[in-house]
Amino acid sequence: MDKGGSIGIFDSGLGGLTVARQVMKVLPKENIVYFGDNGRVPYGERPREVIIDFSKQISRFLIKKGAKMIIIACNTATAAALDALKEEFDLPIIGVISAGARMAVSATKNGKIGVIGTTYTIKSEAYHKKIKELRHDVEVYGSPCPKFTPLIEGGKQDSRELIEAAQEYLAPLKEKGVDVLVLGCTHYPIVAKHLQKIMGEGVTLVDPAIATAEEAKALLDERGGHNEGNLSPTYLFYTTGDASTFANFAKQIVGLGEVDVTHVPVSELERS
Numbered sequence: 509m510d511k512g513g514s515i516g517i518f519d520s521g522l523g524g525l526t527v528a529r530q531v532m533k534v535l536p537k538e539n540i541v542y543f544g545d546n547g548r549v550p551y552g553e554r555p556r557e558v559i560i561d562f563s564k565q566i567s568r569f570l571i572k573k574g575a576k577m578i579i580i581a582c583n584t585a586t587a588a589a590l591d592a593l594k595e596e597f598d599l600p601i602i603g604v605i606s607a608g609a610r611m612a613v614s615a616t617k618n619g620k621i622g623v624i625g626t627t628y629t630i631k632s633e634a635y636h637k638k639i640k641e642l643r644h645d646v647e648v649y650g651s652p653c654p655k656f657t658p659l660i661e662g663g664k665q666d667s668r669e670l671i672e673a674a675q676e677y678l679a680p681l682k683e684k685g686v687d688v689l690v691l692g693c694t695h696y697p698i699v700a701k702h703l704q705k706i707m708g709e710g711v712t713l714v715d716p717a718i719a720t721a722e723e724a725k726a727l728l729d730e731r732g733g734h735n736e737g738n739l740s741p742t743y744l745f746y747t748t749g750d751a752s753t754f755a756n757f758a759k760q761i762v763g764l765g766e767v768d769v770t771h772v773p774v775s776e777l778e779r780s
């Protein structure tokens with residue numbers, strides 16, 4: 509592994525920034541190259557083949573930019589494309605779902621776990637399967653939240669529309685009495701305060717980004733891949749959407765400060 513390479517991170521848009529933020533905390537000496545496919549968001553309503561195709565294009569782009577490993581900071585792309593990417597590319601690739609499942613299992617006390625995510629993630633039952641592998645005697649209840657990503661991408665993360673949609677999406681999970689709610693889409697930590705309020709303080713919200721960053725660290729430990737002497741890491745961001753909207757969101761909503769964002773046309777990505 510090229511120690512001086514970057515950690516490649518990608519998402520359909522802004523959600524993966526919640527994972528990048530965590531990676532920066534846990535691995536402060538690593539360079540990061542982030543790709544947000546804001547020009548084609550949301551992924552959550554798309555068919556599997558399309559999600560795989562987009563994920564391969566982005567992975568090729570990240571590898572060209574010097575990625576030494578890739579984190580799929582998107583639950584939908586993890587559910588649809590993790591295996592296909594591992595088969596195609598010769599570098600370590602991790603997703604967010606195994607990490608989220610582990611956190612959920614260790615957090616539940618009553619054995620009832622709720623999972624929210626995109627339509628694709630919930631239909632795939634990817635969390636359900638991973639959680640059951642870890643502990644077969646728990647109940648897992650899923651609820652798709654298709655309105656969340658477009659609202660968050662559109663800057664409406666605190667809108668009445670979002671809160672009303674959340675009340676509707678979370679009602680069946682509250683009814684089941686879950687004591688853990690997995691934020692099974694990387695956009696959702698951005699609206700965590702609203703979700704916590706609706707679920708009540710007794711419910712633990714799980715953000716898979718935390719265990720994902722730890723998993724990335726463990727992988728670098730294992731492969732001797734840490735960039736030890738790097739005291740001023742570089743963070744480069746690419747988006748198929750609007751670069752200044754991306755930069756504002758990263759700074760104001762995710763708290764990343766000033767970031768260097770470059771627009772990449774979808775046509776360029778398709779050729780990669």
Ligand code: DGL
Pocket residue numbers: 519520521523524549550551552553581582583584585625626629657692693694695
């Ligand atoms: N942030 C994404 C996820 O974790 C995808 C949202 C979307 O594009 O629909 O699933």
